[in-house]
Amino acid sequence: MLSAGAWARAAHRHGRRFGLADRGALRGRGTTRAAPGRGLAGRRVRARAGRRHRLLHGGRRRPGAARSRPLAPGRPGGRRRAARPCSLTPSSAPRDLLARTDPSVLSVNHTSRQQVKRDRILAAATAVFAERDFHQVHVSEVASRAGVGKGTVYLYFPTKDDLHRGALEASLEGLAAEVEQAAEADAPPGAVLEEIVLRILRFFWRRPHLLTLVQRYEQRYARAARERRRRVRQAIERALVRHRLARGALRGLAAAFLLGLARAAILEHRAEDRPELYAGRVVRLYLHGLERAQEPAARRRRVVG
Secondary structure (H helix, E strand, O other), rough: OOOHHHHHHHHHHHHHHHHOOOOOOOOOOOOOOOOOOOHHHHHHHHHHHHHHHHHHHHOOOOOOOOOOEEEOOOOOOEOOOOOOOOOOOOOHHHHHHHHHHHHHHHHHHHHHHHHHHHHHHHHHHHHHHHHHOOOOHHHHHHHHHHHOHHHHHHHHHOOOOHHHOOOHHHHHHHHHHHHHHHOOOOOHHHHHHHHHHHHHHHHHHHOOHHHHHHHHHHHHHHHHHHHHHHHHHHHHHHHHHHHOOOOHHHHHHHHHHHHHHHHHHOOOOOOOHHHHHHHHHHHHHHHHHHHHHOOOOOHHHHHHO
């Protein structure tokens, strides 16, 4: 019979071949046996021991042995997995599968989420820049108001200048849309023109420095600025033509004249003045000239009557 040391040396020498490096002595040799390992040889040892026990004890399970688990069909050696609950209806299952597997659908969903996040950042930046000047605004405040991290803001707008330019573009696009909407209103000509001028005055009333900023921006990005000016001018021209105030080649000059008067009101108003008051003055000066615009309201009503 081999000693424990001799058996350990033999087991270590032949362990890689037979998987017996840490299992103790062979049957009938040595005094101790180590637990079988977890490899293939270990599973074979446990299987032989289980068969021997069942033959000797009439099929009873060994004390302390784990219960056998049913194997999944088609998966030798695997465990049966519980079925996952499925909440899809037959009609929604193909659509949901397409939404999760089609690359084009995945790309559209990802792009739409990015656009929503970018619009949220732009809306927050527009509100913050409307409250304070450029140098008083911190990117962290924009991120906090948009509900995103500061790094996310820099992911969409690498610099603060880019963020400010994006907010300015979004604001000018909104202003152009408001002017187009006001020009299509079903109202008398004076009321339509006054609403157009009022939309412009309200945008720049507390921020006259934006006029200079917009001019610099239009010089740097001439193509986008030219397209936006064209939209505003054409909206005013359509209103003038619809109400028979200008026609032909004169309508372009008439629209530019109205925008120029609005710009003068933005630069020359006093701090206590209201944009609604100046919008009426601008339209009266535009429609009736300087002499009629200075007449008292009562006299104008008497002349018109």
